[in-house]
Amino acid sequence: MIRPALKKLFIELALPALLFALLYAASASSTNFYFPPLSTVLQKFSAIWLGPRFFSDVIPSLERLLAGYLLACIAGVALGLPIGLSRGLRRAAEPVLEFFRAIPPVAVIPLLIMVMGFGDAMKVTVIAAGAIWPILLNTVEGVKAVDPVLDETCRTYQIRGLARLRHFILPSASPQIIVGMRLGLSIGIVLMVISEMFAALDGLGSAIIYFQRSYEIPEMWSGVLMLGLFGFALSMVFRGFERWALAWYHGMRHMEKKN
Amino acid sequence: MASDVMTRGQGLGMPAQTRPQASSPRQDAGAVLRWLSGAAGIVLLALAWELAPRLGWLQQQFFPPLSAVLTRLGDLLLTSEFWGFVLSTTRTWLLGLAIATLAGIAAGLAVGLTPGARTYTHSTIEFLRPIPSVALIPGIILLFGSRYQSGVVLITYAAFWQVLLQMLYGLADIDSVARDTARSFRFSKFGYVRHVAWPTLLPFLFTGVRLAAAMALVLAVTAEMVIGSQGIGRGIVVAQASNATVEAYAYVLVAGVMGVAINLAARALERRILRWHPSVRTAGGER
Amino acid sequence: MNAVLEQTTTAAVAVEHLNKVYESKERRVEAIGDLHFEVRPGDFTCIVGPSGAGKTTLLKCLAGLLAPTRGAVRVNGREVTAPPQEMAVVFQEYGRSLFPWKTVRENVELPLRERGVPAAERARMVSAALEAVALAGAGDSYPWQLSGGMQQRVAIARAVAYQPKVMVLDEPFAAVDAQTRADLEDLMLRLWSDLKLTMIFVTHDIDEAVYLGQRVLVLSSSPTRVLDDVRIDLPTPRTQAETRVHPAFATLRTRVYGGIQAAKAAH
Numbered sequence: 001m002i003r004p005a006l007k008k009l010f011i012e013l014a015l016p017a018l019l020f021a022l023l024y025a026a027s028a029s030s031t032n033f034y035f036p037p038l039s040t041v042l043q044k045f046s047a048i049w050l051g052p053r054f055f056s057d058v059i060p061s062l063e064r065l066l067a068g069y070l071l072a073c074i075a076g077v078a079l080g081l082p083i084g085l086s087r088g089l090r091r092a093a094e095p096v097l098e099f100f101r102a103i104p105p106v107a108v109i110p111l112l113i114m115v116m117g118f119g120d121a122m123k124v125t126v127i128a129a130g131a132i133w134p135i136l137l138n139t140v141e142g143v144k145a146v147d148p149v150l151d152e153t154c155r156t157y158q159i160r161g162l163a164r165l166r167h168f169i170l171p172s173a174s175p176q177i178i179v180g181m182r183l184g185l186s187i188g189i190v191l192m193v194i195s196e197m198f199a200a201l202d203g204l205g206s207a208i209i210y211f212q213r214s215y216e217i218p219e220m221w222s223g224v225l226m227l228g229l230f231g232f233a234l235s236m237v238f239r240g241f242e243r244w245a246l247a248w249y250h251g252m253r254h255m256e257k258k259n
Numbered sequence: 260m261a262s263d264v265m266t267r268g269q270g271l272g273m274p275a276q277t278r279p280q281a282s283s284p285r286q287d288a289g290a291v292l293r294w295l296s297g298a299a300g301i302v303l304l305a306l307a308w309e310l311a312p313r314l315g316w317l318q319q320q321f322f323p324p325l326s327a328v329l330t331r332l333g334d335l336l337l338t339s340e341f342w343g344f345v346l347s348t349t350r351t352w353l354l355g356l357a358i359a360t361l362a363g364i365a366a367g368l369a370v371g372l373t374p375g376a377r378t379y380t381h382s383t384i385e386f387l388r389p390i391p392s393v394a395l396i397p398g399i400i401l402l403f404g405s406r407y408q409s410g411v412v413l414i415t416y417a418a419f420w421q422v423l424l425q426m427l428y429g430l431a432d433i434d435s436v437a438r439d440t441a442r443s444f445r446f447s448k449f450g451y452v453r454h455v456a457w458p459t460l461l462p463f464l465f466t467g468v469r470l471a472a473a474m475a476l477v478l479a480v481t482a483e484m485v486i487g488s489q490g491i492g493r494g495i496v497v498a499q500a501s502n503a504t505v506e507a508y509a510y511v512l513v514a515g516v517m518g519v520a521i522n523l524a525a526r527a528l529e530r531r532i533l534r535w536h537p538s539v540r541t542a543g544g545e546r
Numbered sequence: 547m548n549a550v551l552e553q554t555t556t557a558a559v560a561v562e563h564l565n566k567v568y569e570s571k572e573r574r575v576e577a578i579g580d581l582h583f584e585v586r587p588g589d590f591t592c593i594v595g596p597s598g599a600g601k602t603t604l605l606k607c608l609a610g611l612l613a614p615t616r617g618a619v620r621v622n623g624r625e626v627t628a629p630p631q632e633m634a635v636v637f638q639e640y641g642r643s644l645f646p647w648k649t650v651r652e653n654v655e656l657p658l659r660e661r662g663v664p665a666a667e668r669a670r671m672v673s674a675a676l677e678a679v680a681l682a683g684a685g686d687s688y689p690w691q692l693s694g695g696m697q698q699r700v701a702i703a704r705a706v707a708y709q710p711k712v713m714v715l716d717e718p719f720a721a722v723d724a725q726t727r728a729d730l731e732d733l734m735l736r737l738w739s740d741l742k743l744t745m746i747f748v749t750h751d752i753d754e755a756v757y758l759g760q761r762v763l764v765l766s767s768s769p770t771r772v773l774d775d776v777r778i779d780l781p782t783p784r785t786q787a788e789t790r791v792h793p794a795f796a797t798l799r800t801r802v803y804g805g806i807q808a809a810k811a812a813h
Contacts, residue, residue: 012382019383034401091296096304102518104477106484107492107511110499114507115321149642152611155628156635157657157708167656171647186389193393197485205393212397220397228390235389248647252690 036218045222053207058230061192061203064120068127069188073181076132080139081165084173090140101137105130105191109198118199123192130191131184138180142173175249178242185238189231204230323505332509341494345513348490351407351479352472355414359475360468363419367426368452377427384423392417392478393485400486407489410482417478418471425467429460462533469525476518491517557622557632557711557744559585559608565616566603577603579769581617590738590745592755594802595765595773596810601748604770605716608746609635621712634705636715640698644689650676651685654704675707678740679733695726699733706737712744720750728786731758735784752806756780756798757789764805766812774805 024038049058083089083097109126116122146169154160154168170177196205204227211220243250308325311317335341370376392413403409433456441455483492491514498507564581567574577600585591595601606612607619610629619626621633629635637643644653655672663671676682679699689697698718705713715734719727731754738745749755755762756778764774778798780789789795 011378015379015383016386034398088296091293092300092303094300095297096300098522099301099515099519102473102522103511103515104480104518106477106481107495107514109484110495110507111504111511114499114502114504147642149637149639150645152606152609153635153637153643155611156609156633157660157704158629158631159656159660163660167645167648171645174647186391190391190393193391194481194485197393197396208394208397212400217401224394224397227394231389231391231394232386248688251688252646255690 034217036221040218041221041225044218045225048219048222049226057202057204057207058226061196061205061230064123064203065127065188065192068124068192069131069185071124071128072131072135072184072188075128076135076180076184077139077177079132080136080177081143081169083136084140084143085169090144097137101133105187106194109195113199123195123200126195127188127191131188134183134187135177135180138176138183139173142176142180143169145176146172175246178246182238182242185234186231189234193227320504323508327505328508328512331505332512335506335509344489344491344494344510345517347407347488348476348479348483348492348517351410351414351482351488351490352475355411355479356418356468356472356475358411359415359418359471360422362415363422363426363467363471364464366419367423367430368456370423371427371430372448372452372456388420388424393481396482396485399482405487409486410479410488410490413482414475414478418475421471421474422464422467425463425470426460429463430456432463433459465529465533469522469529472521472525473518476514476521480514558587559712559744559746560620560623561604561608561617562620563617564604564607564614564619566600566607566612567615576769578607578614578771579766580771581765583763583772583775585744585746587744588742590735590747590758590760592759592762593746593748593765594750594752594755594762594806595770596767596806597750599765599767599809600770601750601765602716604765605635605714605748608714609633630712632711634708634710634713636698636701636705636713636718638717638720640694640701640718640721641689643701644697644704646688646690649686649688650681650692650700653689653700654707657704657708671707671709672703675703678706678737679703693726695722695730698722698730702730702733702737706741710743712746714746714748716748717750718747719754727754732786734758739783752799752802753790756795756802757784757786762798762802764802764809766809773809774801776801776805 027035027038030037083093105126108129109122112122112125112129116125150168150172154164159167192203193205193208196203197209200206204223208220208223208227211217211223305325310324312319312322312324370380395413395416399409399412403412437455437459441451446454479490480492480495482488483490484496485492487493487496491510494510495507495514498504498510561581561583564578565576566578567576581604593601593604603612607614608626610619610626610633613627621630624630645656648656651672654675655668658668658671672685673682676685679702681696681699681703684692684696684700689700692700702718719730722730734745734747735758737743747755747758759778761778762774762776763772764776765771766773776798780792780794780798
């Protein structure tokens with residue numbers, strides 16, 4: 001009973017543990033200024049990031065990210081719905097969307113700085129402007145591909161309008177939309193960091209760049225580690241959300257695979 | 260995980276079989292209408308961009324009209340500095356993409372074909388994947404300064420994951436019957452790869468490269484902007500710093516055009532290469 | 547059996563010189579040539595025909611999902627231009643006509659919610675319907691957790707709870723195994739006799755058509771028209787064990803079979 005679970009845990013941790021140990025050992029005696037021993041970095045990590053900077057930097061970053069990301073989710077779905085549902089709209093919008101989504105969101109940062117200055121509003125806008133694309137496009141795809149039999153069922157049972165959206169279109173498209181949201185989250189994190197590297201007084205990105213510029217190297221690496229954990233933690237949270245929202249979908253696919 | 264499955268299954272819209280269709284007047288009319296609608300969308304956008312600042316709906320100093328941007332772009336096209344930027348960005352993009360693709364294929368084959376490797380590496384991959392490539396920027400600055408290699412390293416890191424993941428999806432998708440057949444005929448490792456694995460892998464690989472190509476452009480520009488290496492990104496930043504709004508917009512436009520060109524080229528290449536592919540599956544991707 | 551299920555007033559369905567032509571890029575297909583028949587209120591009518599006989603097209607026109615090229619469908623005299631309120635449809639692909647993100651109970655009650663039936667009343671109607679199809683315990687399961695036969699019963703329960711006057715079924719038991727099919731056939735007969743609905747049942751199974759119907763319409767191949775109109779005078783109540791070995795069953799069956807063979811040959 002315990003053995004399969006233990007074995008699974010072992011497999012999960014084996015390679016990471018090995019890599020960690022190797023890195024630790026290999027860097028232990030390092031005198032390279034740019035690549036200090038892992039132990040030093042870890043020390044700095046607990047001193048800085050498990051301490052005051054968590055509240056002064058990580059939290060503001062998180063707030064900005066969440067604000068921009070939620071904005072992107074709402075706008076992406078709200079815009080993607082009509083475009084996905086109407087063939088005419090889709091055809092007209094397609095080239096325009098292709099163009100806008102090809103613009104690297106990073107490139108827009110200087111423009112936004114000119115218009116909005118260096119504050120939080122600019123960062124939230126950048127995050128939203130970048131994260132919206134996968135969400136919007138995946139919404140369009142998901143809404144486009146609804147099952148015709150289910151559509152006929154709705155028609156015969158007089159399920160129309162808002163009810164059709166709520167009970168049929170949105171749930172049907174939700175697996176695809178959530179894929180888009182996952183990608184949007186990655187993009188949002190990247191833009192959060194970059195916008196902070198550019199122009200911020202607080203935040204993860206700005207802290208890392210600050211350390212780098214003042215040549216506080218172990219501190220810098222600890223920041224990088226923090227960033228990695230930040231991304232990893234958010235990814236785990238998202239997975240939990242997805243597992244909850246798409247429980248029906250996973251169950252269904254599981255059944256299909258069995259048969 | 261649904262994300263993984265879904266990125267495989269949908270999104271590309273590629274037909275499972277391309278059947279030659281006799282073109283009829285009705286069909287041609289449909290195609291023309293489609294083209295017209297698309298053109299209408301672009302025209303509307305261009306009009307809005309031109310009129311909104313002129314009519315004062317948007318402040319002209321922050322949102323210059325399209326004609327001003329295009330004029331400035333026209334001037335830029337005559338300068339060698341501009342083309343230097345374009346070439347630099349392209350070089351960074353190409354190098355990073357090429358290295359990432361080769362590394363991704365090699366790693367994908369290594370992990371996918373070694374029994375057990377996939378299970379052991381799963382947790383490591385899942386941990387490293389979400390780490391944003393931008394986290395590497397400080398380290399890259401230290402090592403490479405603002406030379407173009409910094410961009411290449413950034414691209415290679417991020418694009419590598421895209422290619423690797425798609426390779427792994429493809430390898431997981433290999434028909435188990437085909438695999439068993441190969442085993443019973445005692446195919447060599449090489450023979451297996453060539454005759455069984457590769458055909459299945461190809462569509463997935465193309466998806467990976469296509470996604471990586473788009474990502475590579477974004478990262479090239481990012482590296483230029485943040486690290487300061489030569490290229491379009493630098494052009495944007497310099498323009499912004501000297502308050503040359505119109506020029507900044509012109510460079511952003513160029514970046515967008517490059518992005519569109521890459522997307523279109525990648526899709527066209529994909530269609531061509533995969534047309535003779537025996538079983539063209541919808542190896543889907545995200546956008 | 548179920549006094550809880552309400553008996554609603556029922557409706558007549560008239561198909562008047564129905565004609566449906568599909569125009570595609572390459573060709574023009576006349577799926578239905580001229581269909582003209584009437585279904586009396588409370589009748590159980592089965593429709594059979596060779597494959598390609600436009601059965602699905604007819605069904606879609608009946609359900610208001612497709613507009614006819616010429617002619618009309620009328621329910622209680624009113625022309626069908628959109629899915630009629632008083633009609634419930636049971637599709638062949640049961641797996642795809644149930645919402646996988648809703649439980650069985652939620653699936654059955656959705657049309658009632660949309661109609662504005664208050665919650666307590668709804669719960670009662672849903673329970674009654676699930677009991678009628680012998681799925682009383684499956685309310686909280688998801689459709690994909692159930693077998694094919696059970697899923698089709700959920701679709702039937704949904705149709706029953708909707709309290710329609712006309713029920714249209716499109717080869718509902720085609721994708722179900724023989725044993726389950728027999729049970730489902732008997733279920734249909736029970737529901738029909740309890741609820742006194744007008745049933746229009748499209749099937750490719752001749753035995754099933756003769757077993758269930760009071761009347762079997764045999765369709766020709768395209769362009770489709772009514773080839774034969776067979777009155778089924780078998781004794782009621784019908785049972786799998788007795789009715790199918792009744793001498794008249796064989797005769798009727800042969801007549802319908804002959805009709806279909808003729809339809810195939812004429813094509």
